[in-house]
Amino acid sequence: MSGAYSKKIKLKPFDKYDYYQKSVQSPDVDVEFLRDVYQEIRGKKPISMREDFCGTHLLCCEWVKLHRSFEAYGVDLDPEPIEYGMMHSQSQLSNHQRSRVHIVQNNVLSKKLPRADIIVAQNFSYFIFKTRKLLLKYLKRVHSTLENQGIAVLDCFGGSQCMGAIEEETAHKDFSYFWDQEFFDPITNHGLFYIHFKRKGEKKRERVFTYDWRMWSIPEIREMMDEAGFSKTYVYWEGTDRNGDGDGKFVQVETGEECESWVAYVVGER
């Protein structure tokens, strides 16, 4: 052994869902936003929330913590993240909270899905619908399974930066998260995006998650909501902090602000 003392750090097995959740999700803030938007639009508290494309259904698990009467429904096609959520998130809930989380392994385009006061699609998951016909079909299904006073909430992102090839690194305590936009076609608005991770002391793990998406714009989504039968649509735009970055607080607006990259919510009222 040379004079240098070499110390090997033993890392836990790589858990892609854990790193994903730490990098891109803030379910505690999101559920409060959903409850408050419903209250603002409907003037009363919601009870049920359905998380479409729920994956590990973190949002469902946070929703039932907000109030003892709240019910959460999650829908996803893939049994793997569903099972992960059961093992890692549902297991942290009390029995009463867990009894109010209902997960359905199904296609969000199915006609038979649980009704809810709020139906939410987060992290742009509906961007997998690459044609107007498919997205409209999805919005019609959402509309028909909302409770009478229900609202649909879809997040959306855009800005000039999203229409070019870039890779952005976000450093966390013991790992880095990379958002990689490999390709964008202005003719079709199709984009190919990846999430990579790099843990300290390890080489970068490339393409842990892949997103093959159509970039939908806010006016397109609002027009399709209108066509799907929604009576009114709203846009919630993020405020800015002192450095000009997003502050995580979304308010209802009529006009947006030109910026390199933005995230907003489009809300449709049944």
Ligand SMILES: C[S@@+](CC[C@H](N)C(=O)[O-])C[C@H]1O[C@@H](n2cnc3c(N)ncnc32)[C@H](O)[C@@H]1O
């Ligand atoms: C990016 S993950 C979203 C996870 C989580 N909702 C979030 O906010 O981060 C997308 C999920 O959509 C699911 N999915 C894709 N197409 C679907 C469909 N047609 N019906 C139901 N789930 C679908 C995938 O299995 C995957 O778990």
